[in-house]
Amino acid sequence: MNLRFRNIIAVILTGIWVNASEFFRNEVLLKTYWIDHYRSLGMTFPSEPLNGMIWVAWGFLFAIAIYIISRKFNLIQTTLVSWFMAFVLMWIVTWNLNVLPGAILIYAVPLSLLEAFIGSYICIKMSPNG
Numbered sequence: 249m250n251l252r253f254r255n256i257i258a259v260i261l262t263g264i265w266v267n268a269s270e271f272f273r274n275e276v277l278l279k280t281y282w283i284d285h286y287r288s289l290g291m292t293f294p295s296e297p298l299n300g301m302i303w304v305a306w307g308f309l310f311a312i313a314i315y316i317i318s319r320k321f322n323l324i325q326t327t328l329v330s331w332f333m334a335f336v337l338m339w340i341v342t343w344n345l346n347v348l349p350g351a352i353l354i355y356a357v358p359l360s361l362l363e364a365f366i367g368s369y370i371c372i373k374m375s376p377n378g
Contacts, residue, residue: 262367
C-alpha cells in the first residue's frame, strides 16, 4: 500500500472513529444534560440534521488535525496537543457563551481524552512517519 493511500485511509478511519465517539458521547450518554441545560436557558438544543452534518465535518477536520500533529509528535504528545486544541478550547468557548453544561465534564474529559488517544493511535499506526 503506497504512502499517500495509507495517509488517506488513516484520516478516514480516524474521522470515522471521532464521529462514532462523538455520537455515542453526546447523543447516547449526555443528550439529556444538553437538552436540560438549554431548556434552563430558555433555548432549544440544536439537533437538526444540519447541526449533525456540521459536527460530522468537525469530526473529519479534527481527524485531519490529528494526522498533521502526528507527523511531528509521538503518541502521547499528539494525543495531548490535539485534545487541548479541540476540546479544552471548545469547552472554554461554550462556557463563555453560557451553553456548556458543566456537569458533563466529569464524563466528557476522560471520554474525549480516549477519543483523541485512539484517533492519534490510528494515525500513527496506519501511516507511520518515514
